[in-house]
Amino acid sequence: MTPLDDYDRAILRLLQENNQMPQREIGAAVNLSAPSVQRRIRRMEAEGVIAANVAQVSGEAVGLPLTIIVTVELVSETPDAIDAAKRSFREAPEVQQCHYVTGETDFVLVVCVASMPAYEEFTRRVFFGSGNVKKFRTMVSMDRVKTGLRLDI
Amino acid sequence: MTPLDDYDRAILRLLQENNQMPQREIGAAVNLSAPSVQRRIRRMEAEGVIAANVAQVSGEAVGLPLTIIVTVELVSETPDAIDAAKRSFREAPEVQQCHYVTGETDFVLVVCVASMPAYEEFTRRVFFGSGNVKKFRTMVSMDRVKTGLRLDI
DNA sequence: GGGATCGTGCAAGTTTCTTGCATCCCGATG
DNA sequence: CATCGGGATGCAAGAAACTTGCACGATCCC
Numbered sequence: 001m002t003p004l005d006d007y008d009r010a011i012l013r014l015l016q017e018n019n020q021m022p023q024r025e026i027g028a029a030v031n032l033s034a035p036s037v038q039r040r041i042r043r044m045e046a047e048g049v050i051a052a053n054v055a056q057v058s059g060e061a062v063g064l065p066l067t068i069i070v071t072v073e074l075v076s077e078t079p080d081a082i083d084a085a086k087r088s089f090r091e092a093p094e095v096q097q098c099h100y101v102t103g104e105t106d107f108v109l110v111v112c113v114a115s116m117p118a119y120e121e122f123t124r125r126v127f128f129g130s131g132n133v134k135k136f137r138t139m140v141s142m143d144r145v146k147t148g149l150r151l152d153i
Numbered sequence: 154m155t156p157l158d159d160y161d162r163a164i165l166r167l168l169q170e171n172n173q174m175p176q177r178e179i180g181a182a183v184n185l186s187a188p189s190v191q192r193r194i195r196r197m198e199a200e201g202v203i204a205a206n207v208a209q210v211s212g213e214a215v216g217l218p219l220t221i222i223v224t225v226e227l228v229s230e231t232p233d234a235i236d237a238a239k240r241s242f243r244e245a246p247e248v249q250q251c252h253y254v255t256g257e258t259d260f261v262l263v264v265c266v267a268s269m270p271a272y273e274e275f276t277r278r279v280f281f282g283s284g285n286v287k288k289f290r291t292m293v294s295m296d297r298v299k300t301g302l303r304l305d306i
Numbered sequence: 307g308g309g310a311t312c313g314t315g316c317a318a319g320t321t322t323c324t325t326g327c328a329t330c331c332c333g334a335t336g
Numbered sequence: 337c338a339t340c341g342g343g344a345t346g347c348a349a350g351a352a353a354c355t356t357g358c359a360c361g362a363t364c365c366c
Binding site for chain 1: 154157162165168169170171172173197200201202203204205206207208209210211212214215217220222224239242243246247248249250251252253254255256258260261265290291292293294295296297298299300303304305
């Protein structure tokens with residue numbers, strides 16, 4: 001993979017904020033021509049530096065106002081059990097993010113739901129359904145202080 | 154705010170995956186003309202349903218391969234102390250996400266760093282620097298099972 | 307010094323976005 | 337029951353942005 005230079009990093013900083021900025025403007029901001037900007041963006045997309053170009057949708061606006069962070073501890077930590085858990089979390093549409101982590105806790109989930117009853121239904125289906133969840137801790141987000149994935153590069 | 158109809162939701166589902174799909178293709182997928190698609194996107198952007206259009210950058214690709222989830226407990230939970238903590242977390246470039254949550258834990262952070270020494274430096278600067286962090290629990294992500302913010306709408 | 311490689315800017319060609327306009331649908335009103 | 341008005345739609349033309357071929361310049365390695 002081609003290492004990133006200062007131009008690449010400057011372009012990424014802009015695209016992380018707004019990936020619809022015209023190449024012409026990006027070029028003006030970083031002192032490159034529009035075609036050069038485009039070729040760099042293309043290259044970074046091909047190399048996976050830019051993983052995706054997406055619209056961020058407001059959970060409140062689409063009827064999912066609750067963000068809940070859950071730490072999950074499993075009964076069995078065999079590779080098969082871990083894989084089964086990963087699969088069930090990946091498939092659950094409520095789960096926005098899922099990390100398999102070190103320490104006593106096995107998983108940390110970020111869940112978006114419409115209401116607490118919807119959350120309870122989720123826990124019944126996903127946690128109690130498997131029979132392999134020893135315990136989980138629910139932390140309701142009162143304030144999304146910072147969100148998104150703006151890497152400092 | 155105008156309630157979302159099925160067209161809006163279909164458009165959002167596509168834009169959450171790829172916000173660079175041509176309006177013509179979106180229109181073909183949802184049975185609308187390109188101008189109609191555009192007007193709906195514009196409206197949803199203006200109303201905040203679409204919060205942002207961003208490029209997702211791979212942490213590995215830019216030299217930040219470690220994702221760490223941290224739960225933080227404060228000594229003092231007065232409004233002023235909470236606000237000060239929020240500010241310091243918001244300002245720290247390593248912090249990708251920060252939630253102020255209910256329960257014994259006060260904050261949950263998602264942090265991206267280059268290495269464990271860089272993480273230790275971060276904890277010294279941000280946690281011990283304030284003098285108001287009672288304790289924190291470090292969970293290193295071994296597998297980003299699921300990431301991003303794809304809402305099921 | 308010579309030559310290959312890579313990135314750049316320019317400019318033309320192509321695609322996409324944008325907008326004015328006429329039409330249609332649907333609910334409210336007389 | 338007919339009519340009116342608001343809002344959304346599709347079409348088409350114009351504007352903007354993206355894409356690509358080409359020549360030039362820098363750099364590195366003989």
